[in-house]
Amino acid sequence: MTLPADAVMALDTFQKTASWEQRARLLMQWGDRLPALRDVDKVEANRVHGCESQVWLVGALQDGHWQFSASSDARLIRGLVALLLARVNGLSAAELQQVDLPDWFNQLGLSRQLSSSRSNGLNAVLQRMRELAH
């Protein structure tokens, strides 16, 4: 399975980061580039619970391909979510079922962000994505 272009770019940049500051700056940049979620989508039904920050996730199949959008009021989680969407947007339903998302963050050097999931909620976002895609 070939990686989406955004995912290739993410791998390229994150694998080169050496320090936590650099990683944090990059995450914030990715978060800032995440397209804004429409206000009508920022509703309780789309909220991901289990995050310290507010996170909304919506997803729909368009012509057989998943298109997710998301937002958060916290910048670093927004960056993490942007990296998640970079990996999954455009995948077919079958491809999305196959993708190993924890491994994706591992490849980016961000696996620790998953283990500290209770505070940043990334695991809850992954869980919601699995439910949406099911």
Added chain:
Amino acid sequence: MMIPSPWRADFPALAALQRQDQTYLDNAATTQKPQALLDALAHYYANGAANVHRAQHLPGAHATQAFEDSRSKVAQWLNAGDCGQIIFTHGATSALNLLAYGLEHVFNPGDEIVISALEHHANLLPWQQLAHRRDLKLVILPLDADGLIDLEAATHLIGPRTRLLAVSQLSNVLGAWQPLPALLAMAKAHNALTVVDGAQGVVHGRHDVQALGCDFYVFSSHKLYGPDGLGAMFGRHEALEQLRPWQFGGEMVLDANYHDARFRPAPLGFEAGTPPISSVIGLGATLDYLAGLDQNAVSAHEAALHDYLLKGLEARNGIRLLGKPQLALASFVVEGVHNSDLAHLLTEQGIAVRAGHHCAMPLLKSFELAGAIRVSLALYNDSEDLERFFEALDQALELLR
């Protein structure tokens, strides 16, 4: 100004955490353990574990002796004298649940339970659910601007319908001693039962349940440098007479038949099943260790560290403290910075502090906050820990602002 802790080396985990580049400032959640406790656990398990209060054999007698010695040590720690009993539970939470179930029968529909706006979920939800079960009114004492229970409001809210008052001694979010003597006097004037949640308070200074005059005082061992999975509850004799067994099983029974049973009085009647024996023995060792420290020196050290923490926070722009912390901890938010982002970057730098609602959601909501960062201190922390925290805080804020 350096504030070293003379007790740091007594806690082996501190050196281990340092090797992992971790600065531990989440002591209001749980504490590191003294060597004396590790030795006691190793000794117990290496020399023959046995169940307590059951067997006639020698290992059983030894375990029971050590277990009951710990009970006396807890009673001494709280200066219970002979006015009450110590009951072991699985934590402060389970002690409060024991009370909320074991006292259920004393409530009639329309009776009132009074708690405060700053309660930890452990001292809110058991009463809230009891109120639902028995059709009671849960009355919430409001706080003043400094984060103390408002005594003026309390005089109007504690009244003849009040059957029970349950309040924290020291808030796990606001770090301020609550005006217990005045509140307990109001409750007693109306013949209400009084419950003190000492989960945070017991860790700082020594407390005297006879002087306090409460009916019940609960705390968790793990916050008091003891093992986890263990709580203790002091109950005054007269109040314990009203408490009914909540959990049923081994060793709490006097006589059992297929269709009925009679139960032991306190404390064993409230300790159904095998208790956390090693933890109880370990807590005894921790209390011996703590009793050997110069309490004034510990209090002075904690006060100096807290002062250092507050001064450092106040010296930085845009930091808003929650309430007016007096000791032990400080919770804060930073203007324009999401508490989740700050927590994330502190974690990245090996600073172990707590972010979030601190199991006191209604309190955080009253500040219109989803969360806050909490730095909480223990006797083994020193000014270097706080310097590392401040350095990390500055770095994080520089990135985020």
